[in-house]
Amino acid sequence: MFQPLYSLLVNACPERRKAPVAWMEELPSDLVGLVVPPVSFSIQRDGEIVADRSLGLDANGQACFCVFRHVQTALRSDDDETFYVAPVHVETVTAWRLPDHRWLTSHQVIGDVEYAAPVPRLSLCTGMPR
Template structure:
């Protein structure tokens, strides 16, 4: 599940090639600048990368939903119950290659991942 958690790297450029298949790296538009938005009340972030024309060419969304649980010592803790990560790269033909990971079980220990294509940047 660690790939689903938002990255704690505010001082560094996002690793926009993470999850991008090697065979597709030459087919994507590379970002030259990034905007990172972090949610402070829940574990979530959104990163958008822009090309030399200032058009979006990369996006990544990550969030984790939790529910309070009670442990054996009667202390509350937050347990992840749903996590999602969606990353997309604009291809040179203006389609989007989208990678999605979803974990929707107690503890988020079962992760489903897949790639797809889209005509627009995921929102």
Template structure:
């Protein structure tokens, strides 16, 4: 279990901020950089969050952030997770390897639809990963 904890800390540091961040002075929590992956042409069409909740999974490297508007309705969603495998080439020495990684960022639009940006990592030299921008009627789960 120690190896997984070390990988977790390496991939997702234990800071309170995630997904691009900056600390707010005199506060324990942070304000996520919710515009970091938002395409410029969509910036005027999204609802800005005024507060955030951060959820963490301690068994695997995974986090989720929900941003809320001034009416306490979700308007921002982000998650990031990694699956780590323990591998061996000779059944004597083991190492950890990234088996899968995925991240998603979603913003609620003024028309109440959601703009969703999803990335799946590449795992070999022939794979370039997957990036997708889409619009959906509901917040991603």
């Protein structure tokens, strides 16, 4: 069965407790203390397609977290009479800034949404993903 693109659970920012973004959800638990925590967020959603971008800012107003999500959909039918929109491809890029200004990046692609489980690919980058 297909898994949701992301859950609605919210991880609160340490300072503000009103985080609208689950910024720690994909972060491996042993790395939680190693990233710069965001204190505020900027969220942008696309009205035409299923996509969003969230940017987390630290106490100095610099980016320390970002996530980009995109879902491609297609029309499906079980009986060739009733059609519905179903996700067919999901891509998520999530990144956290480390204190040394490198970025820990998780990239997940689900090409077969009904049967495949997401497998994150972690990497270190010198800059924030765009």
